[in-house]
Amino acid sequence: MKRLFLAFLFFVSVRPFLFAQDLKIAVAANAQFVMKAIQEDYFKSTGKRLEVIIGSSGKLTAQIMHGAPYDLLLSADMQFPEKLYQLGFALSKPKVYALGSLIICSHSLAVDNSNWPQRLLESSVHKIAVANASLAPYGRAAKETLSRLNLLKKVESKLVYGESIAQVNSYIMTGAVQFGFTTEALVIAFRNKAKFYWTRIDPQLYAPIKQGMVLLKYAERHQIEAQRFYHYLLSEEAQHIFEKYGYRISTNN
Numbered sequence: 001m002k003r004l005f006l007a008f009l010f011f012v013s014v015r016p017f018l019f020a021q022d023l024k025i026a027v028a029a030n031a032q033f034v035m036k037a038i039q040e041d042y043f044k045s046t047g048k049r050l051e052v053i054i055g056s057s058g059k060l061t062a063q064i065m066h067g068a069p070y071d072l073l074l075s076a077d078m079q080f081p082e083k084l085y086q087l088g089f090a091l092s093k094p095k096v097y098a099l100g101s102l103i104i105c106s107h108s109l110a111v112d113n114s115n116w117p118q119r120l121l122e123s124s125v126h127k128i129a130v131a132n133a134s135l136a137p138y139g140r141a142a143k144e145t146l147s148r149l150n151l152l153k154k155v156e157s158k159l160v161y162g163e164s165i166a167q168v169n170s171y172i173m174t175g176a177v178q179f180g181f182t183t184e185a186l187v188i189a190f191r192n193k194a195k196f197y198w199t200r201i202d203p204q205l206y207a208p209i210k211q212g213m214v215l216l217k218y219a220e221r222h223q224i225e226a227q228r229f230y231h232y233l234l235s236e237e238a239q240h241i242f243e244k245y246g247y248r249i250s251t252n253n
Helices: 003-018 028-047 056-063 079-088 116-121 136-147 152-158 165-174 184-189 217-233 235-242
Strands: 022-029 048-057 073-074 095-099 102-108 128-131 159-162 179-183 197-200 210-215
Touching: 003 184, 022 028, 022 056, 022 116, 022 159, 022 217, 028 165, 028 179, 028 184, 048 056, 048 217, 056 073, 056 095, 056 159, 079 210, 095 235, 102 136, 102 184, 116 152, 116 179, 116 210, 128 136, 128 165, 136 152, 136 165, 136 179, 152 159, 159 165, 165 179, 179 184, 179 210, 210 217, 217 235
Parallel strands: 022 048, 022 073, 128 159, 128 179
Antiparallel strands: 073 210, 095 210, 102 179, 102 197
């Protein structure tokens, strides 16, 4: 009986750990590379692992609205987190965690800051990858850029749409397209593994890509840990990691 009692006490003491679940973090596809570094740093400092779900901001938002058990959403904009907050799916107002940097990139064709608009018009360029603007804010920024330069109608027949930046990146890396509009994090993540030709798009050509995060209602189940990670993302350590991957830091929300 004594052994059974001790076994019972042991089970009761470890039960929370046995059944504890990792935080589920829904992350916009543009941030999938930086999130790997974030996960590693967070584990080193806390010993806690994170389960990361990657997708377009719009698709992840739809999943949350249909009951997906995510604790936090890291969107590529403020629009989708704000929508979740207004509809009652979030615990607090969204907050900007980084500013995105749009680039144009090729796996095979040279490009620079001055010639990229002309390159898109060349007859040898048949396909240009852009993320779906209704689901992915980087796609919205790309189309806004093309429109401001009076290029959208001229290259419309060449545009190949990806559901998310992840799909655009796949098109670029496999050579399925000559050019693609994507995030700077791609070339930084693969700088020692693949050769890219790329240049930053002038930020004046598109509305600032304010990437917003929001604590979701599901996080009430383990709010202390969710709050801990939420505040970590705004820490100097995490912000430095975002900067290393090409993101800019904003103190304004």
